[in-house]
Amino acid sequence: MSLSDRSKTILAELVSNPRITSMALAKKYGLSRRQLGYCFNYINEWLITENLPAIERTRQGHFIIDQAVFTKLNGEEEPVGSTILSVNQRVYLIIMMLLSSEEELSLTHFTAELSVSKNTVLRDLKKVQTYLNDYHLSIRYSRKSGYLLEGKEFQIRKLLINVTYQILQMHGGKSRIKELAHIRSEQINEIYRRIENVENKLNLKFTDEKIETMPYILILVLRRIEKGKQVHSFSIQYEELANTKEYKATEEIFYDAKQIPVEERLFITLHLLTTNVYWSEYLTEDDAIPNLIPAIDHMLRLFEKSACIYLRDREQLLNKLLQHIKPAYYRIKYQLTETINIQDSLSKEFKELHHLVKRSTGPLETLIGNSIPENETAYITMLIGGWMTKQGDSIEKKVKAIVVCPQGVSVSKLMFNELRELFPEFIFLDSLSVREFLDYRLDYDIVFSPIYLETDKKLFKCKAFLGHEEKYRLRKQVMLELHGYIPKDIHVNHLIDIINNHTVIKDEKALKEDLQNYLNRDEDSSVKQNIGSKDIRLNELISPQYITIKNSVASWEEAIRVSAQPLVETGKIGPEYVEAMIHRTEEDPYIVIGPNIAIPHAAPEEGVHEVGMSLLRLEKGVKFTTDHVIHLVIVIAAVDKKRHIHALMQLMKLASSEKDRNRLINTDTVEEIYEIVKLYSTD
Known part of the structure; x- marks a missing residue:
């Protein structure tokens, strides 16, 4: 017994996403309840013929799938040809055929390779085009040439790198690429050998993941060059790349391929530069991009200010970020960032951190000359967030505030900055219009606004522009509401008694004097503007x-x-x-x-x-x-x-x-x- 294309698709979806409900499944694939029921029956019949347990469906529309089904369909022992492919996997394989085929491609080629019907391939080709839109590429069909990719070669190379990586993540991905692109094992082994020589000779060390993908990518790129499909003029600057270790690595790997033009050598260098490459625990000055370290340092300081924290072991974190941001610099500058969305994988606290990181990346954007894509800021967020977790730091317990002002951006920003100075211990997430507030998704604790708003969080109404006395009263009101006390109502003698219970005081008089000076300091000292004789009225x-x-x-x-x-x-x-x-x-x-x-x-x-x-x-x-x-x-x-x-x-x-x-x-x-x-x- 064999499954229909529709049943294969539904089974692949259940295996990759077992928490999906029957209602969501039917909606996703445009099926009626009856059609989904037929598919479900066929799938269970097929599982039984394969000596596997049937999939159960609960009254609430959830699925119960035995572990044996996952093992059979995703296990390493499974032959490549019998694995049920998901829609996305078929999309990647179709693109690889378009990128690497030596012959004209027709529908028959796709149906034979993917073991699906012509109608399924036609639907998949529409999804391929949707995927290609991100790369500004298109599929063209003619009777003479079959299906072809059209667009700028630089964009095709970006596609090639990304799709090769995606296929290698699939079960049996290496075998699939070798079969589709007619790559021999000895070719792969030769590139491996050259990469190892380069690592030893130039004191480079590529990550394991990149070592796995590089031979396939380099072989496919070389083939396109040999076919005359070359990258010509584009914005890669020879002076910026020619002195890098990665350019020397390119020369070493292709020492016997003299026909490779300079532009192509620069493209391959760029590919190496945009991967995670490590050559020592710390980057040397010679390896650093001019002004990159100060830009990262400035970014961290802005983040610390926004998050109301001081990062510990800062130099180590700076180096860790440098290791990641150096390749990211080239990805961002030459628009090579992957289009895959990783933001959904961020935890709740990391999403708040991500928001604060995005507000701190201005120094990097100025240095690179481009805005930082969401994926790149998400990676930076995970690095900083992981570091904070490791050091025991968190923003979870800090008070998070937003400012909602209906009087326009200029007033809103002034109000935001004044309140941030008035409450330096709070994290201020955003200044928002009323409409933006209604759709706001980040978690917050308090709202400052000059108008009444419907909210289940604490709302503090205050003017957009606060005078000296108004600031004093607002700070007292907020602290009393949040903490149950006014900071000034703290008695030094009580503090001395508490300290005495836990430690030995060497000079009680001096300690009392210092505490008195601290507690009785001008409460508005943190919010005073430097208004002196030079201020213009x-x-x-x-x-x-x-x-x-x-x-x-x-x-x-x-x-x-x-x-x-x-x-x-x-x-x-x-x-x-x-x-x-x-x-x-x-x-x-x-x-x-x-x-x-x-x-x-x-x-x-x-x-x-x-x-x-x-x-x-x-x-x-x-x-x-x-x-x-x-x-x-x-x-x-x-x-x-x-x-x-x-x-x-x-x-x-x-x-x-x-x-x-x-x-x-x-x-x-x-x-x-x-x-x-x-x-x-x-x-």
Whole structure:
């Protein structure tokens, strides 16, 4: 008795995913309950003829599968030809045939090789095309040439490397590749021998996994080169790779293959560089990528700040990350990262860590010149998370907070940063809009927001901009709510008694004095801004010459130009900064900081010569998006991230006052606007 294609597919799914329910199984493969029942009966009949126990199905739709079934279908003793292939496995094998076949391929070739019907192959070919979409490749069929792969050779090579790896993970994968690609064992053994020689000669050591896959990949790549399917011009830089040990390894492995062009040698070098390669316990300076170590160190410091921890044995962790990130550097730079999603394998705590790692990878992105793919950040997360677990560190017990602010990104970020400084012992995961909050998936303990929100977590309502006394009260309220005490209500004598119970105090008077100084320090010391004589006040920036009053303007773009004109005329900004503000507004419209008031701005390097602000008051507001009409346009020109902050905070307080905001909108004179600005420029 033999199984139909449908029954083979269902059995393969049950063996690879035994926890699937009958309802989920039917939905996944588009089957009715009756069709699934027929398949199930055929599968059990086939199992009985193979002297295997039948699969049971519970009333709840779960399956009970005997271990003997798994052993028979996945065991090492199972002949390759009799293994039931899953859909994904058939997809990989079809792609390997397309990559390596010496003859024209028709449906008959696929049906014979995979032991399935033509209809199944046609369905599988659609799935192959879906898989190829990630590589920007396509399948073309013609009567003359059969089925062919089309697309850039560089992308085909990426596909070849990934699919070879996937097939080698299958049961009997080595035999399948040898059979499909007509690779002889002696060819594999010769490459093995050359790799071992390279390891000894150049003091390189490849991982066991890569040693297994490299011979097959190198043989298949060489064949494509010999057929004239070569990688030509692409962005790999000779100067960057030619002095690496991996380039020397490429030359050693192919010492007798003189026909390999330089571009191909660079591609093979790149393949070696993107694998996990170790040559000593610690990388030497000669092997390091310029500025990679400082970038990793900076990334770790940002992570420590976000996670509220100090990593122990930091140098060892730095080296461990360097071993992984060096090959990742080349994968990311040349877009060779695998497309397989590994995020689902992250544990609950690791998912929170992953979020914090992603927020810390800016230094690496700047160095590489590309954003870090999700898979690469997931690998980095597992390395850091594993290290923390080994050292006994965790973020699980730390208070995790989010900030929900409906007033736009600019206000939200300021609120987020202020609260993070106010509560340095908390992990602040994100600043969110209300809509983002409703769909938020990470676990958190408390929410800060200026509005009421429906949540089963602790909600602390607070203003977007907090004054000195408001910060003091909020910190007391939160600590009392979370911990049941106010930090200042701790008595030194009680502490001395507790310490005396556990240790010998050498100098009780000095200890008491130190504890007293610590407990009675200014509670706001952790949240004070460095507001000294050098801080610029709001009225110093928005002086009368930078205030413009108009009845109306034709468009939002004109509003920016009119508001910015005084800054352009005095040389504080260049005309290019005005264009940059307009462009950034199109990209990120969240610059509204209160009803009828907006603060367009761009990056300092886009045309700022001197710190400045300018204000435009419009009697008839200008429409900005469908949700906002703006009467007050304040252009901000920042030279760095600090000098304008004090004035900006004063502006935010003004924006939060409905009374004074309306006075600004309704006034008719520059002098009156300036008097209102001065009211918020005294603290």
